[in-house]
Amino acid sequence: MTKLIAVTSCPTGVAHTYMAAESLQKAARSRGIELHVETRGAIGVENENTPDLIAAADAVIIAADTDVLEERFAGKPVVKVPVAQAIRDANGLLDQAVAAAKEQANRPNAAAAAPAKTQAAPAGRKGPYKHLMNGVSYMLPLVVAGGLLIAISFIWGIHAFEVKGSLPANLKMIGGAAFALMVPILSGFIAYSIAEKPGLAPGLVGGMLATQLSAGFLGGIISGFVAGYVVVALKKYIRMPRNLEGLKPILLLPLLGSLITGLLMIYVIGEPIQSLMSALTKWLESIGTTNSILLGLLLGGMMAFDMGGPVNKVAYTFGVGLLASNVTAPMAAVMAAGMTPPLGLWLSTLLTPGKFTREERDAGKSAAVLGLSFITEGAIPFAASDPLRVIPSLVVGSAITGALSMLFHVTVLAPHGGIFVAFIPNAVGHPLSYALAIAVGTVVTAVMVSLLKKPIEAKGENTK
Amino acid sequence: MKITELLSRESILIPMTATDKESVMEAMAESLAAAGHVVDKNAYMEALIAREKTGSTGIGFGVAIPHGKSAGVATAGLAFAKLAQPVDWNSLDGAPVQAAFMIAVPEAAAGNDHLKILIAISRKLIDDEFRSSLFRVKNAEELLALLETVEG
Numbered sequence: 001m002t003k004l005i006a007v008t009s010c011p012t013g014v015a016h017t018y019m020a021a022e023s024l025q026k027a028a029r030s031r032g033i034e035l036h037v038e039t040r041g042a043i044g045v046e047n048e049n050t051p052d053l054i055a056a057a058d059a060v061i062i063a064a065d066t067d068v069l070e071e072r073f074a075g076k077p078v079v080k081v082p083v084a085q086a087i088r089d090a091n092g093l094l095d096q097a098v099a100a101a102k103e104q105a106n107r108p109n110a111a112a113a114a115p116a117k118t119q120a121a122p123a124g125r126k127g128p129y130k131h132l133m134n135g136v137s138y139m140l141p142l143v144v145a146g147g148l149l150i151a152i153s154f155i156w157g158i159h160a161f162e163v164k165g166s167l168p169a170n171l172k173m174i175g176g177a178a179f180a181l182m183v184p185i186l187s188g189f190i191a192y193s194i195a196e197k198p199g200l201a202p203g204l205v206g207g208m209l210a211t212q213l214s215a216g217f218l219g220g221i222i223s224g225f226v227a228g229y230v231v232v233a234l235k236k237y238i239r240m241p242r243n244l245e246g247l248k249p250i251l252l253l254p255l256l257g258s259l260i261t262g263l264l265m266i267y268v269i270g271e272p273i274q275s276l277m278s279a280l281t282k283w284l285e286s287i288g289t290t291n292s293i294l295l296g297l298l299l300g301g302m303m304a305f306d307m308g309g310p311v312n313k314v315a316y317t318f319g320v321g322l323l324a325s326n327v328t329a330p331m332a333a334v335m336a337a338g339m340t341p342p343l344g345l346w347l348s349t350l351l352t353p354g355k356f357t358r359e360e361r362d363a364g365k366s367a368a369v370l371g372l373s374f375i376t377e378g379a380i381p382f383a384a385s386d387p388l389r390v391i392p393s394l395v396v397g398s399a400i401t402g403a404l405s406m407l408f409h410v411t412v413l414a415p416h417g418g419i420f421v422a423f424i425p426n427a428v429g430h431p432l433s434y435a436l437a438i439a440v441g442t443v444v445t446a447v448m449v450s451l452l453k454k455p456i457e458a459k460g461e462n463t464k
Numbered sequence: 465m466k467i468t469e470l471l472s473r474e475s476i477l478i479p480m481t482a483t484d485k486e487s488v489m490e491a492m493a494e495s496l497a498a499a500g501h502v503v504d505k506n507a508y509m510e511a512l513i514a515r516e517k518t519g520s521t522g523i524g525f526g527v528a529i530p531h532g533k534s535a536g537v538a539t540a541g542l543a544f545a546k547l548a549q550p551v552d553w554n555s556l557d558g559a560p561v562q563a564a565f566m567i568a569v570p571e572a573a574a575g576n577d578h579l580k581i582l583i584a585i586s587r588k589l590i591d592d593e594f595r596s597s598l599f600r601v602k603n604a605e606e607l608l609a610l611l612e613t614v615e616g
Contacts (some may be wrong), residue, residue: 012515014567014579015529015586022590042533042569043579065518087523087590088556241535241571 004028004097005049005057006037009064010083011245013041020063020086027090033098040068058101061086061093067235071193074130077104128225135190135224136385137359139182143381144366146178151373158417158424179377183220184208186384190221194228195257198235198249202227202257206265213270214277216309217380221387222269227261234260273310280314292329292406299330300337300402300441304394307341307376307383320415328411332428335374335412335421336405336438337398342371342378343438344397344445345390352450360385371442374418386453393448401441408433467542467611470581472499475543475566476604485553485561489513489530492543492566501541501568508536508568522555526599527589531567540578541568542585544607546599563598565589584614 006024010016021037028035036057038049049072054060059077062068063086070078077100079093086093153161153171160168184207191203206223213219234256240248280302287295302315319334349356349364356364363381370378383390411429414421421427428434475495482488493509496502511532515521522528543566550560567582588594594610601607 011518012531012533012569014533014569014582015521015531016523018583018586019523019529019590022587026590041579041583043583082519084519084523084556 002033002058002098002101003056004033004035004059004061004094004101005053006035006061006086007040007049007064007068008037008083008086009040009066009068011066013043016065016083016087017041020083020090023087023090024061024063024093027094031091031094033094035094040064040066058105059097061097063093067196069196071196077101131190131193131225131228132221133385134193135186135188135221136381138189139186139384140359140363140381142178142182142185143370143377144363146175146182147370147373147375147378148366149175149178150375151369154373154417154420158414158420180211182377182380183211183217186217187220187224187227190224191227191231194225195231195235198253198257199228199231201254202231202261205258206261209262209265210269213265213273214310214313215265215269215273216306216312217384218306218309218387219265219269219273221384223261223265226264227257230260230264231257277310277314280311281318284314284318293403295330296333296402296404296406297399298402299333300405301395301399303334303337303376303402304341304379304398305391307380307394312338312376323413323415328413328429329406329409331415332410332412332434333402333405335416335418336410336434337402337441338376339371339374339418339438340397340401340441340445341376341383341394342367343442344371344394345379345382345449346371347442347446348449348453351446352453354455355450355453357456372419374416382449389452389454390449393445393452396448397441397443397445400444401437404437404440405434408437410434410437467581467608467614470540470578471542471544471608471611472501473604474499475501475541476607477543477545478601478603478607479548480545480564481548483549483551485551488545488547488551488564489566492530492545492564496541496543496566496568499541499543501539502536503538504534504536506536508532508534510534511536512566520554520556522553522559522561523589524555524557524559525589525592525595526550526559526562527595528553528555528561528564529567529586529589530564531569533569533571535571537568537570540570540582542566542582543568546601581614585611588614 008017008020017039018041021039024037025035036053037047039046054072057076060073062078062080063083065083079096079100081093149171153168156168160166161172163169184204187207187210188200188204191199203224206227207220210219210223231253234253238248238252299315302311305311316334319331322330346364346368349361353361360382367378379394408430410433412421413427422431477495480488482491489512493502493505497505502508511534512530515532521530545564547562550562553561597610601610
């Protein structure tokens with residue numbers, strides 16, 4: 001039998017909300033349809049649709065003129081109408097919902113054919129994880145497009161993009177634009193997942209600040225969650241006189257949401273990051289190049305820790321800085337360690353495909369290219385969606401690669417380019433040892449990721 | 465909680481002779497002011513009209529439920545009008561309105577008891593039997609007797 005759930009809501013919350021609920025229930029009773037109706041009115045939320053009810057439902061009816069936290073129903077067929085329509089035509093709505101449920105059920109291979117987004121965020125997962133996955137799935141195309149375009153620009157040689165106005169320069173610029181959007185989009189859509197539409201702007205702003213403050217994607221994850229929950233709190237606690245209620249979504253939520261998120265990012269995240277970066281730089285300088293294997297280990301681990309975040313930047317800047325004084329071994333360690341994270345993840349998607357979503361398995365292929373091109377960002381979507389398991393694996397693999405590179409006395413003369421550096425005569429010292437160092441780190445990372453990651457729950461969530 | 469705390473005799477308008485939507489709403493709001501539920505009738509009317517603009521409160525089946533939440537409302541109140549002549553309300557089903565409940569809700573709704581009664585009445589309006597009884601009431605006593613049957 002078809003199981004339906006519904007939400008009704010209206011601005012005043014005394015009349016339409018309840019008449020719509022009554023109307024739907026009456027129609028459902030007379031037709032023997034199982035229906036649970038949540039009302040969001042002036043006396044609060046009643047008969048709330050619990051996660052269990054949502055999971056068991058075949059379709060959802062939303063009859064509302066206000067925000068009803070729709071994202072709870074991601075992956076379910078939803079029939080959405082103004083509240084009045086449920087009063088006027090409850091039977092028609094039930095027909096639509098039943099038809100939508102049938103359509104979903106009849107879809108061949110329903111579980112596999114489900115949109116990638118819902119597959120990436122199975123309802124069985126816990127809240128924060130789901131928000132994270134939402135952000136990652138919107139960020140992923142930017143990483144792929146941006147990374148590949150930058151990699152392509154290297155085809156003309158790794159210095160080709162330095163010629164202003166040339167095609168390689170423009171490709172690099174386009175790729176750079178995509179990369180600049182990466183963290184804001186990650187942050188924005190985490191916040192969107194938490195607070196729906198009003199969360200997006202503060203989330204985007206927070207993510208942009210994370211980029212500007214060198215906080216990297218980890219900073220972007222933080223800003224996304226901060227923005228999302230700040231907006232949820234604002235929605236809940238700001239009460240406006242009814243005739244000014246319209247100001248809330250268009251003025252107050254974006255203004256206060258962005259302001260609070262922004263201030264938190266700058267004062268709570270930004271300032272500590274600045275001091276962390278200068279402390280790390282001093283620390284690396286104090287170690288110097290005397291204990292080269294230890295230095296390689298540290299540089300390697302740092303490169304993989306936050307991929308473009310503050311720790312990574314310190315290591316990279318350290319390596320590049322030494323190039324100027326003709327010390328070229330640390331640059332080799334830095335570059336090798338920046339290549340293994342995407343490479344290791346690519347290998348891991350081949351070793352244990354069952355532990356990755358389809359989206360991730362596809363992203364694995366481009367990660368291989370990005371890894372070879374020393375575009376460490378290729379690993380970010382994987383790291384962002386499961387940071388606690390993925391980041392340690394990346395750090396260990398990169399640290400080993402960094403140490404090996406130093407041990408083998410590999411030298412690299414260029415600050416970027418990855419495998420493309422090898423095409424420049426004498427730019428890499430001991431290239432075969434270098435390849436070995438990278439291969440070992442790649443395998444270590446891949447094995448660790450494959451062991452640590454949990455299999456994707458292939459829960460169909462009642463799509464049958 | 466008695467229905468009479470919400471619906472005073474002054475606010476039961478049987479029959480109501482006004483022939484257009486605005487006059488009906490004016491008269492009902494006036495009666496809520498007379499009963500003491502509404503202290504600032506203009507503010508309350510504004511809320512009613514603003515609500516009407518977002519979509520007619522004529523819910524169909526000959527019933528309308530104009531309602532407004534406003535600082536001009538002191539305590540939650542209800543008014544009822546049985547129209548001598550059906551009035552066009554831009555209803556969802558296009559049918560003219562024969563009976564109207566007007567709901568006044570204060571900005572800061574104190575306690576849920578009042579709201580619960582109003583909600584129960586709203587729900588009841590979906591019930592065909594309740595509506596036909598409603599259309600049959602001839603005076604305030606009959607209306608109050610009918611509403612007593614609504615569980616808050």
